[in-house]
Amino acid sequence: MIKAFLGTGLLGSGFIRAMLQRGDTVQVWNRTTARAQALETFGAKVCSEVTDAVSGAGRIHITLKDDASVDEVLEAARTGFAPGAIIIDHTTTSKEGAIRRTAYWKEQGFTYQHAPVFMGPANALEASGFMLVSGDEAVMDGLKPELSVMTGKLLELGPEVGKAAALKLAGNAFLVCFAFSLRESVAVAKSLGMSASDMAGLFQNWNPAAQTDARLKRLSGEDQDQPSWELAMARKDTGLFLEAAQQAGVPLTLLPQIAPVMDAWIEKGFGHYDWTVVGRDLA
The missing domain is CATH 3.40.50.720 (NAD(P)-binding Rossmann-like Domain)
Known part of the structure; x- marks a missing residue:
């Protein structure tokens, strides 16, 4: 043929x-x-x-x-x-x-x-x-x-016609966010006197990508009132990221947008829930 x-x-x-x-x-x-x-x-x-x-x-x-x-x-x-x-x-x-x-x-x-x-x-x-x-x-x-x-x-x-197209776009959205997440992590590390190679060394021993499936399930689950990391504590750490970057003059892209979303959920009374509760409205 x-x-x-x-x-x-x-x-x-x-x-x-x-x-x-x-x-x-x-x-x-x-x-x-x-x-x-x-x-x-x-x-x-x-x-x-x-x-x-x-x-x-x-x-x-x-x-x-x-x-x-x-x-x-x-x-x-x-x-x-x-x-x-x-x-x-x-x-x-x-x-x-x-x-x-x-x-x-x-x-x-x-x-x-x-x-x-x-x-x-x-x-x-x-x-x-x-x-x-x-x-x-x-x-x-x-x-x-x-x-x-x-x-x-x-x-x-x-x-379902179009499902392949939809999931390809959603998957690509993850890839884009993943690259920007790495960029953001390196930016925070830089503001704290660390380098990209220091981050690479960390990830060689601790692989956060291995948590993707569990995080997605938790994001759409009903057990977010049983936290492994409270949203309020995640917000506290986010404040430390932002403060370090500001003091070092290192620009951030994602974290300044994430903090207000966390604040909104905390204001709704979910501060002591698991930090993945921020995805509840999309689950």
Whole structure:
């Protein structure tokens, strides 16, 4: 089966090289053709026209920027679609966009399957990481063998169209906050005369990421009146973070926004509850 791949950025190039290593015939297109030409060395057929890239392809994979670029490129390519072609979109998009495209392309006689990933370029090349799918279970069953070889784990999320898109965005929100949390921790450490390497040494022995699952369960649980760390005490420590940073002239991003939320919950009478009570309104 001929495959098309639209978008040859870092992630797309990794996927394409892996497909070629598995013996697939891959026709590729990129908005800037010169950026795709390096893939010819690995056996890809580079096309300057997107309609040529999708011509005869039973599977059309996409890794682009956003909803607008996916819509634009698919509309430009549609006259070249082979009958029965399946579109597999790995782009991180809005939930609404994924739902709309699924319905729209079905009306046009084609299958659109959103399959966003928690994968970097190295993961795409090595077939590691995670790929998410949701929607028509018959479609997912048919694509499972093909998609499974592209990733370390294929997460099947059930029949709700758009669920994969939603959880990918929520997961990315965690990654963004995680990076900023590390930045904030290093900033507090710096204000106290410590360095990033000191923090790295601490985390080599104490891994707070291991607490993620338990913290999420506690955040949405009903036992927050049995604290392991009282909100009032967490707020006290937050005051120490802020004071140290202010005295050292080190700017903080998250903690100044977190403190008022803690104060609001304490004012509502939850100071002696577990500090995770701040998530109760979202549970």
